[in-house]
Amino acid sequence: MVYRIHFTVQDLARTRVAEAPMPLHELELAARALQSRSQPARLDAWRHHARAQLSAQARMVLTLMPAVGYSPGFLSPTKVGAVEDLLEQVRSTPRERVRASLLETAHHHPSLPEWTRHLADDASLFAELCTGLSHLHACLLGPHWDQFTEHLAADRTLRLQQLLTGGVEQLLTQANPQWMRWNPPVLEVRMVNGADRDLYLEGEGFLFIPSMFCTRAIVTDGRPVSVSYPAGQDQRPRELTTSASAPGQARAPGVSTLLGRTRTTVLTTIAEHQGCSTKELAARAGVAPASASEHASVLREAGLIHSLRHRNSVLHSLTPLGLALLNTPEGG
Incomplete structure (x- = not known):
């Protein structure tokens, strides 16, 4: 159908x-993935780590975000913004909208817990749910955002x-x-x-x-x-296959390999021409295509660029770490 x-x-x-990115919309999709049995090889390590961190309030939210099916729209707005601002918007949802959204959810899922019937009228219960939404984001998305x-x-x-x-x-x-x-x-x-x-x-x-x-x-x-x-169906990130590492731990070791004139030129070229192909990168940086591909591989391993295959081309973009490096005196 x-x-x-x-x-x-x-x-x-x-x-x-x-x-x-839309943090709360992505959070709903992550909550569904957490409860699904699909993609065991890619997601099981992430699921195991996340489940161990869930608070009671976060589990309340999961009740309203099943693996498949309808969930209340006010919890996961399709909006861009800082997660703190979006969470505040959820806390300010008019009670009439909460009530209507829950009635619609109950129509699709008649077995909702009894406490959901009181959510629109019980301010303290609604505050707990919003706290759970914040906890859930910190647990499922925060370490990898x-x-x-x-x-x-x-x-x-x-x-x-x-x-x-x-x-x-x-x-x-x-x-x-x-x-x-x-x-x-x-x-x-x-x-x-x-x-x-x-x-x-x-x-x-x-x-x-x-x-x-x-x-x-x-x-x-x-x-x-x-x-x-x-996103990027042919190139999934590795972060989901392992538990979260300390900030900066996974990124730092490869940066020293960039202290060279040609690679700095390649990195700068990618910064100035986001989404360029390897062929275009080689022409703009003044190196052979094979050399451009080799330097791009080193930069990618260091976490300074991200590469994505499109048909017969590989497109390169700067990461925030790459931009930070170029913005330092040593990077220029």
Whole structure:
């Protein structure tokens, strides 16, 4: 069964990719992944570490974010921003909206715990839930957020490349071909829960949201309508396969390899031409393609750039650590 999302010319003109991570939306997807049994090789170490850290309040939130199915929209807004600001917005949710959202959730999940019936009217209970949301973010996403941000930025670079080379059609076709099919003017999204529905964008546009924890395509029926999809499906980060390390511990050892003129030139070239291919990097840095590829590999191992394969090319982008290095006197 599928969601059929109907585009107008105005919607195609307003189709875009999220410009930055959406912390609470990503948190909902992480909460679902925590409770799922899929991807054991990639996620089991992360799951084991996270479950050991969960507070009672965080487990309250998990009750409302099942592995599959409906969850209250006020808990996971599709908004960009600092997590502290977004959490404050959740705390300020009007009680009428909380009540309506919980009624809708109960319609899809009749077995919700009894305490959820009192959530809209019990201020202290609602405060506990919001505290749990904060705890859950710190547990599931906090230790890896910098690395996730880098990976999502690399995926956005890939989507920009698709827009430049093939326009919106290529973006709609290639963002998530396993779960989405572009049949102009309709985007068909395959649904695992059996839902079958037509959505009309009505000129309000469409938003793609790359995600670290999404394994398929998840439609959020808001304004604008959005679809979350797996970011960089061919290059998953290694952070999820091990427990979190101390800040800076995993990044520091490779930096000394960059103290050379040619690699500094390569790094600077990537900074000035984000998303450049290895061939373009070689031409702009004045080195042979094989040399550019070798230097990029060293920079990537040091955590200074992120590389993502697109068709027959590899696209390179600067990470925050790479930018920090270039901004120091030693880096220039």
